[in-house]
Amino acid sequence: MMVDFEFRKEVMDKHVSSDLIKYCYQCSRCTDNCPVSAVSKDFYTTTGYDPRANILAALLGYKDVIFSQDPLAIWGCTVCDTCDEVCPQHIELTEIFTFLKNKSAEQGNAPEFIYSQAKAIFESSKAIPSQPAIERRRQQLGLPAVAEPNVGELQTLMKNIGAEKKLK
Ligand code: SF4
Numbered sequence: 655m656m657v658d659f660e661f662r663k664e665v666m667d668k669h670v671s672s673d674l675i676k677y678c679y680q681c682s683r684c685t686d687n688c689p690v691s692a693v694s695k696d697f698y699t700t701t702g703y704d705p706r707a708n709i710l711a712a713l714l715g716y717k718d719v720i721f722s723q724d725p726l727a728i729w730g731c732t733v734c735d736t737c738d739e740v741c742p743q744h745i746e747l748t749e750i751f752t753f754l755k756n757k758s759a760e761q762g763n764a765p766e767f768i769y770s771q772a773k774a775i776f777e778s779s780k781a782i783p784s785q786p787a788i789e790r791r792r793q794q795l796g797l798p799a800v801a802e803p804n805v806g807e808l809q810t811l812m813k814n815i816g817a818e819k820k821l822k
């Protein structure tokens with residue numbers, strides 16, 4: 655476990671309300687209310703997804719802990735926002751986790767499903783490409799047909815922000 659001061663500074667600088675992360679007093683309310691922790695955390699061995707521990711590691715600059723081999727260490731978060739709502743210090747944990755996930759993807763360390771889903775979005779502009787079964791179901795439910803997205807426009811956007819290169 656090594657302190658990476660550059661990484662620590664990046665976390666502090668990127669966080670939208672950068673003053674707030676340092677006020678985390680490790681009360682664990684985020685972890686206690688996190689649905690992912692509830693199903694993955696082993697209370698006795700402290701393994702599993704733990705937002706409180708991620709915040710502490712980010713705050714201390716423990717880059718190696720954050721980007722460990724276990725993808726659940728940061729990618730387990732489903733961005734349900736519960737932790738943001740319950741944190742007594744009003745820390746926007748999900749903003750910090752988004753930054754950490756982006757760093758992980760930049761390094762090519764994101765789980766495979768992230769790249770395959772991003773690729774599907776690049777190719778079809780949809781996270782879940784349309785299928786005849788989905789369209790039939792919509793018709794049965796009286797829902798309007800899904801408008802066709804402008805794939806070229808989204809691809810241009812993704813190229814301009816460098817996302818296309820990361821997919822390779
Ligand atoms: S709820 Fe907020 S203050 Fe408490 S441990 Fe989580 S981030 Fe820190």
Ligand code: SF4
Pocket residue numbers: 684687688689690691705730731732733734735736737738747748
């Ligand atoms: S946003 Fe992520 S870390 Fe926060 S409670 Fe939901 S799953 Fe857990």
